[in-house]
Amino acid sequence: MKNRQDTVLVIPCSGVGKVHGLVSREAAYLAAEELALGKTDIVCLALLVKGDEETLAKVQAHPCITIDGCGKACAQKNVEIAGGEVATAFQVAKTLSRHRGTQPGTGSELTEDGWLVAREIAEAVADEAERRAGGNEVAR
Amino acid sequence: MTVETDKTIKVGIISCSGEELAVGTISRSAVRRVLEVLRPHDAVTLCLPLFLAGNEGERNFARTHPTITVDGCDKQCARFGTERHGGPVARSLVVSEILADRSTACSRSLRGRTQTDEDATAIVAARIAGEIDSLMSDGARPELEEDLSADVCACMKSVATGAVIVKGRSVEIPALAYIFSDCARQGLQPGDAAGSALLEKAKVFHYIPPEEEDDYAAALNEAYREYLGG
Numbered sequence: 058m059k060n061r062q063d064t065v066l067v068i069p070c071s072g073v074g075k076v077h078g079l080v081s082r083e084a085a086y087l088a089a090e091e092l093a094l095g096k097t098d099i100v101c102l103a104l105l106v107k108g109d110e111e112t113l114a115k116v117q118a119h120p121c122i123t124i125d126g127c128g129k130a131c132a133q134k135n136v137e138i139a140g141g142e143v144a145t146a147f148q149v150a151k152t153l154s155r156h157r158g159t160q161p162g163t164g165s166e167l168t169e170d171g172w173l174v175a176r177e178i179a180e181a182v183a184d185e186a187e188r189r190a191g192g193n194e195v196a197r
Numbered sequence: 198m199t200v201e202t203d204k205t206i207k208v209g210i211i212s213c214s215g216e217e218l219a220v221g222t223i224s225r226s227a228v229r230r231v232l233e234v235l236r237p238h239d240a241v242t243l244c245l246p247l248f249l250a251g252n253e254g255e256r257n258f259a260r261t262h263p264t265i266t267v268d269g270c271d272k273q274c275a276r277f278g279t280e281r282h283g284g285p286v287a288r289s290l291v292v293s294e295i296l297a298d299r300s301t302a303c304s305r306s307l308r309g310r311t312q313t314d315e316d317a318t319a320i321v322a323a324r325i326a327g328e329i330d331s332l333m334s335d336g337a338r339p340e341l342e343e344d345l346s347a348d349v350c351a352c353m354k355s356v357a358t359g360a361v362i363v364k365g366r367s368v369e370i371p372a373l374a375y376i377f378s379d380c381a382r383q384g385l386q387p388g389d390a391a392g393s394a395l396l397e398k399a400k401v402f403h404y405i406p407p408e409e410e411d412d413y414a415a416a417l418n419e420a421y422r423e424y425l426g427g
Binding site (some may be wrong): 068069070074078079086087090097100102106107108109129130132135154163164165167191 | 213214215216217221225226228229230233242243244245247248272274275277279281305306307308359400404407
């Protein structure tokens with residue numbers, strides 16, 4: 058076993074069909090560019106899907122946090138298929154279910170509610186990244 | 198139950214939506230604009246990662262739709278991913294080639310969006326719309342007949358919508374016909390087990406509040422009984 062006190066990769070699904078994908082994408086940017094700046098990095102899920110060797114190596118070398126829009130869990134599944142470690146898997150749909158009546162927007166635009174949900178997920182991502190960076194987790 | 202089915206041939210568009218680069222964001226935004234504004238009746242989409250995470254039905258996308266891939270950069274993940282898992286594409290576009298240096302000031306996140314991003318998105322969207330028009334005028338047809346029973350994501354194509362009565366109110370549920378036909382294919386009979394199975398499938402396509410799951414399961418069960426002719 059080795060300690061993995063390194064950068065955490067954040068991988069959203071970015072699903073194009075619904076608002077859930079946009080929330081996942083913007084949550085990832087909030088985490089990587091603001092809340093967990095320097096502790097997290099984003100990789101293209103499409104590159105992973107394509108089988109890009111550099112991306113595969115990166116995913117296999119760092120803990121990953123996936124943010125999926127729906128239960129299809131494309132980001133989580135693709136990281137697992139690539140042999141990566143999914144440290145935590147978030148699903149926007151589950152977060153939305155805790156905010157009954159919320160209108161997060163569309164696949165193109167987020168409402169104020171949508172941004173709040175994205176930030177809630179980003180904060181959870183940042184917490185997990187912080188926990189990892191603090192060496193509180195030992196890789197299996 | 199009411200069911201509407203759209204079997205019109207549409208052009209499929211798949212964006213890379215790459216998260217690392219601003220051109221990935223433009224690919225996603227441009228595809229959304231085409232679907233919502235420019236050619237809402239002529240195009241459908243599928244999330245690229247579904248090709249690997251999904252099943253055979255999802256991987257048939259490029260064979261059931263004349264497909265345009267929209268990639269942010271020259272790595273062309275959407276194009277090559279689609280071709281590897283779903284077959285040849287009809288057109289492949291690369292945002293960085295279309296925009297050249299006009300993409301350098303664009304933002305990855307919508308939080309940083311400016312007029313530059315809007316202009317870039319408009320240019321790419323117009324190009325996609327032009328390619329759709331070209332394919333439609335060429336009489337593009339898919340290789341295979343559309344398989345309505347395929348287990349595909351709701352965002353992939355128009356789905357047959359049905360209504361069920363939940364606590365006295367009519368609720369529209371996307372893909373209800375597919376849900377019922379899939380359960381029937383598995384030999385499920387109306388009852389508690391079918392109610393649970395129907396509920397889980399319906400939740401993929403429609404948000405169901407946790408506190409109303411029992412009501413939805415009962416409503417779905419009843420509609421499924423009618424569907425089977427009972």
